[in-house]
Amino acid sequence: MLSEEGTGTEGIVSFKEERLKKYRWLLLMTLQGIDYLFINNYVPMYGVILAFKNFSAGIFFTMQRI
Structure with a gap:
């Protein structure tokens, strides 16, 4: 049975x-490592996606979606 409080x-x-x-200090050090992995492993994936987009060579090099 549970207590009355x-x-x-x-x-x-x-x-x-x-x-x-x-x-708390160990968690802060772990957070730095997680940030490092995120920045170096997942942010460059934007460049991989960008490499396969269709571009048209216009005056301002605008991106077109097909």
């Missing part, structure tokens, strides 16, 4: 907050 998840929430607070 609430649903019984207060201990779980405080445990998660405690772990986030304890490992």
